[in-house]
Amino acid sequence: MPATTSRSLPAGVTLRLLRPGDGPALAAAYTRNRAHLEPWEPARPPEFYDADRQAELVATELRSHDDGRSVPFVLERGDRIVGRVNLSDVVLGAFRNTHLGYWVDASLAGRGVMTAAVEAACAHARDDLGLHRVQAATLLHNAASQKVLARTGFERIGTAPSYLRIAGRWQDHALFQRILHDD
Template structure:
């Protein structure tokens, strides 16, 4: 299996750096999810209690890095002052005729509204286009997640439809708005 291209760290607003997930990030990732539990729970699947413990993430990170090594995902973290303050993931990477991926992200509540996630999504899209050679990115948001929809709009995504009962979020199947960005339309 060929080695995957390097992920160059990117400086974002507010002293945040976007970088590839590291094998030792388990404790920092658990701390980040626990610190922003109330902020994240309405937007995420129901999590087991162990999800907020370092061991859970320490065990999961090697799997995520294997997915990266196999070219199926790019697991990224947003870091400020050695603390993880968010995630940006490219998942479900398809090659062949599709050359596409899904984008998912979250950001610590105290950093929202400062352009951090907009810059992170832009950097992720540039990596997908310029390094991975992808054609298209897709993202989905809950109908009432206007902040996430604004990030997508600012970063060149367009609404393409509605997916009824698309994902099981916050304990129930919920409708999602679907967005896409055609990377091959981006100026080089």
């Protein structure tokens, strides 16, 4: 998806690429959703929620995007960032694979926004990046995220013990994949 292109989603939300000036809006979004996200993400130091730190992270993500290693999307409603969708670890060659990560603002959970955003990200991976496969992982008890994956064509392929350090401890994850091409 070129930087000037965006996609409309339910509830007046737009999916677009991350931009250089998004640091303050991301800091506000993470601060607003801190309690909502803490059970599902790595433990964050206090400076993670600062606009300056988010601006640094934006710059890092944009370099990764420029190098073809990732696609950092944001969900925007009006002038507020209300979520993220990331395609990371993009690998070409014989693998043609990426990892999917996402979150949505607590006020928009359960309204179809993330389902539409994941579908759009997968279409981008297939149509614009030419990828064959998208993989995702959720905590075993994250039923809401697993429903999003099921609704968007992902299949569960296994369990990874102690897969990621989430909420301060190594936790098991359910692994999912979506095959984008049959050939």
